[in-house]
Amino acid sequence: MTDESLPAQVFPNRFPEAVDSRPGVPQDHCRCLSQGRVSPPGAVTSFHAEIQDTGAPGWLRLLELIEEAAADGREEFRPLPELSPQERRQIVTLPASIGRLTEVRTLVLYGSNLVRIPPEIGDMTSLEEFSPYTSRRLHWFPYEITRCARLVDSTVSTRSVYGNYKYRPPFPRLLPPDGRMLDLEGLPPARWGTTTARTCSVCTGPVPATGPHQAWISRMVATDVLPLLVNACSQECLDTLPPGAEGYIDAPHRGGAIDQPPPR
Incomplete structure (x- = not known):
């Protein structure tokens, strides 16, 4: 949840060696959820509202880097060291073209400023290792990541995700489609x-065109249980989802005021 009335804050990346050799790479401060204490009763969360600036230099450079990686068929994609600190702050999501990186086995996004990952990550069919560690504004992941059948290793800041077992922060409430026609690209x-x-x-x-039927589900993805956002075409597709991971909410749900297992 962002508060437009509060001034923007940044804090240094405490693990600069995970990105490159330059210290003090800034990230935007996030107030969405506590990452050091159990969420109090009645706590609520909201999605990040940031829209990617597709004219920003960092975004344009990232597009170039993806094209280069797709062309040369590299197996590791580590784009952030190729961007300046300011350019990194400009990236709040990844381009849909990330799905073209079908030869990439390792995707490293340490210390990113991301708030969401696009569903096209599910097209990275060779992906084996996914490392967005210390991306503290990244609170959920698309269900499509479960299509990465070879993914066996992950490094995620799990204290930063919805429903994590340490602090059980609440999930944003999902609403059903209301019948209005929508721009599914915007x-x-x-x-x-x-x-x-x-x-x-x-x-x-x-x-x-009236929008997706949405649900949350917490599932094991490689080595971490992650909160996954499902955007389905119908309730019938939601009804086919598997159960949640052991120790988490045991069925797909809409978030909001829903009981979670106690913290561990």
Whole structure:
């Protein structure tokens, strides 16, 4: 949750060696959830509302880096060291073209300023290692990441994600479609979490123009249990989802005021 009335704050990356040799790479401060204490009763969370500036130098350079990686078929993609600190702060999501990196086995996003990952990460069919560690504004992941069948290793700052077992921060409340026609290429992320929802997270069919049917589910992804946002074409697809991970909410849900298992 962001508060437009509060001044922007930045803090230094405490693990600069994970990004490159330059110290003090800044990240935007995040007030969405406590990462050091159990969430109090009645606590609420909201999605980050930031929209990616697709004209920003950092974004344009990232597009170039993805094209280079797709062309040379590299197996490791570590884009942040190729950007200046200011350019890194400009990146709040990844381009859909990330799905073109079908030869990449290792994706490193240490210390990023990301608030969301696009569903196209599910097209990275060779991905084996995913490392967005210390990306403290990244609170959830797209369900499509479960399509990365070779993914066996992950390094995620799990204290920063919804429903984590240490502090059980609440999930943003998901609302059903209200029947209005939507621009599925320009959804408001404060409402939907994502900015695009073209295809169903479950069956890959088209999402209706009234918007996706959404649900949360916590599942083991490689070595971490992650909160996954499902954007389905129908309630029928939601009904086919597997149960949640052991020790977490045991079924898909809409977040908000829902009981979670006690912290561990």
